[in-house]
Amino acid sequence: MELLSGGDLLVRSLEAEGVEQIFGYPGGSVLHIYDALYRHKTIEHFLVRHEQAAAHMADGYARVTGEVGVVLATSGPGATNTITGIATAYMDSIPMVILSGQVPGHLVGEDAFQETDMLGVSRPVVKHSFAVKSADEIPEVIKKAFYIANTGRKGPVLIDLPKNVTNPADLFEYKQPGKVVMRSYNPVSRGHSGQIKKAVDEILKAKRPIIYSGGGVVQGDSSELLVKLVEKLGCPITSTLMGLGAYPCGGDQFVGMLGMHGTYEANMAMHHSDVILAVGARFDDRVTNNTAKFCPDATIIHIDIDPASISKTISADIPIVGSVHQVLTDMLVQLEKVKDGIDDEALKSWWGRVKEWQVKDCLKYSVADGEKMKPQQVVETLCKVTNGDAIVTSDVGQHQMFAAQYYKFKRPRQWINSGGLGTMGFGLPSAMGAQVAYPNETVVCVTGEGSIQMNIQELSTCLQYRLPIKIININNQSLGMVKQWQDMQYDKRHSHSYMESLPDFVKLVEAYGHVGMRVDHFSDLEAAMEECFALKDRLVFMDIYVDPNEHVYPMSIAGGAMKDMILSKTERT
Amino acid sequence: MRRIISILMENEPGALSRIVGLFSQRGYNIDTLTVAPTDDETLSRLTLTTSGDERKIEQITKQLNKLIEVAKLVDLSEGAHVERELMLVKLKATGAQRAEIKRTVDIFRGQIIDVTPALYTVQLVGDSSKLDAFVDSVGEASVLEVVRSGVSGIGRGDKMLAL
Ligand SMILES: Cc1ncc(C[n+]2csc(CCOP(=O)(O)OP(=O)(O)O)c2C)c(N)n1
C-alpha cells in the first residue's frame, strides 16, 4: 500500500482532475505543498509577482479553455491578495479552485502569524468553500471542489488548508474518490419541456423578435447551437459584453452589443421588440438601464442555468431553468417540427426598421486633420493586423469598451474581460493565463495606462515563462472612463482622473527584458503593429498615445429606457 | 409580509454562517432564527422569519437554495402550518401583583418555572403573537428580562420537509 503525505495527496488529487498548470506564490503555510510540487514535477507551476495576478491568470486560463483554473496562495496576505481575483471570477461565473494555505490547526483562532479567516473573508465571493481538517479528506474535497466549480452556474471554490494537514510526516493511503454524489447539490440541466414548447410558440408568434445572448452561451459551450437558432429564426441577435464572439460579430444578423455602450440599433431593437429570447444573460443593470422602462412591449423568455437569475431584475414571462446547451438543443428539435411557423412578412418589416437604425452608423467617429490619434483607430487597426483572430483580453475603462465595439470577434472564448466586477488590473494576468493555455495563439491585452499599472509587475513573470503577449496600451494619459463621466456629469471637474508623472513605458518594459514601442501618429500605427506582431516570440508593449478627450458612444442616458442614448458629444436620441 | 422559511441543510461547520451571510450580503432581514440538528445527525433544521414582498421572498428562497449545503427548503407561510416559539420571562411579582401575574400566566397557559419572593420566571409557548400579547398583558413595567427562542414551524397534515 502506497502511503502519501497531505501535500502529495493534494498533488495526486489535482493530477486526477487533469490539472497540468497552476498559478501561485509560496509562503510558510504552503511550503509542504510546494515541496510536493517540486518532487512530483507533473504539474507546472507559474510563479506570479502578486497573488492577485495568480487568480486572474487562473481565471484567464479558465475563460479560454473552459477548464477549472487553479490558484495556490499562502495564508494571510497571500490569500487575501487573491480576493479581487476571486471576486472577479465569481461575478463572471468562472470555474476556479483556490488552494489557500492556513496556519496549523492548533493555532487557528489565536491571531497567529499570517492567520486570516479566509473562509470568512471569501464567503461572499465564492460559490462554495471547504475547510480541510485532516489529510485523508483531501482527495474527496478536491474532487468535490472541481465538480462544484465547473457544474451548474460555474464559479470559484476555495479550499482552506491548514499547514498541519500537509505535514510530510503524516502519511495516508490515497483512495481515488468515486463519482461525486451530493444530496444537497444537484444542478439542473434539462429545461422543462412544457416551458420550451411555450417559448417556441411565442417566438413563432412574434412580429419583432430579438435574441439577447450572454456569457452563459460562452460558458456553456453552446455557440454552435446559438448560431443554428439564429439562422433558423432569421431574427436580429444582440450580445452582452460577456457574450461577444458566441455569435460572430461579422455575422449578418448581428446588430452589435447592447446596453450602456451598446449600439444604437441593438438598444433600439430591444426596446421595440415584442419577444425577447434571453439566452444565458442576466438582465444586469448595465444592460437594462431603468428596469421600470425596460422594453415595454416585449414578452420575455429567459433561459438560464441559475434560477436566481430569472426574474431577479426583470420578470420573465416564460422562465426556462436549464443549461443553455440542453435547452437550445431541445428548442431546435421543437423548431424542426414546425414547418413554416415564422411570419416572414412581419420579420421582413422588422428587419426594415432595424436596418434604418443601422443606417445611423452609431460607431462612426471623426478624426479632424491634425487631431490626435483616436482610440477607435487603434482597435480597428489591431483587428485588421490580427485578422480578427487574436485572443483579446482587456482591462477596464474606455479602452475596454472600444475593444468590445470595434474588434470583430469571430468565436467564443476569444474575448476575455472582467464584465461583472470591472476589475482594472485584470488584462495582463488574464492574457498570461490565456497564453499559457494556448502557447501558439496570438494573445493581445488591450489596456490603458491606468489599468496596466495595477499589475505591471507581471511583466517579470512574462519574462520568466517567455509569454509573448502583445500589450496594446491605449494611452490617453487619463483615467478616461472616469474623466468621461466627469465631463458629462460633473461639469468637467476632473477630480483625480488624470495622471501626471506617467512612466516611460518603453524604458520600463525594456527594463523587464521585453520590447517596447511608442507610437504617436496614426500614420505610423499599422506598420508599427505589423512589426509588433511579427515578433512572434517576444512580449511587445505598444505604448500608443491617443486623444485624451475622446468619449465612448453610444452611452445610455441614466434612468432612461434602452432607447435613450447619447450618441455623440452633440447628439441624443 | 412576514414569512417563515424552514430549511433542511447539511449539519456542517460554516453552513450557518453562509446562510446568515447571504442575508446581510443581499440586504435581506432576519427577524428570528433557530437551528438544531434533526433526528438525522447529518442534517440540521433551520427556521427563520423574514419579511418582504412576493418578489423579494422569491429571490431569498432561490438564493438560499443555491447554497451548496441547503438540501431543501419550504416557505411554511405559503400553506397550513403550525408555528411555535418559546419565551422565558422574568417578572416583578410582589404584593397584589403576584396573584394577578399568576392569573395571567394561567390564562396564557404558561408555567412558572422559578420563584423568588420578589420574582416569577415564566415559561410560555405559542405563536409569536401570543407571546407578544402576554408581555402586553402583564405590562412592560413588570417585565425584567425576556428570552425568546425564535420561531420553529412545521407543516400541517402530511406535508413534510424531508429528504
Ligand atoms: C480596481 C479598480 N479601481 C477603480 C476602478 C474605476 N475605474 C473604472 S475605469 C477607470 C479608469 C481606467 O483608466 P485606464 O486604464 O487608463 O483606461 P481608460 O478609461 O483611460 O481607457 C477607473 C478608475 C475600477 N474599475 N477598478
Ligand SMILES: [Mg+2]
Ligand atoms: Mg487611460
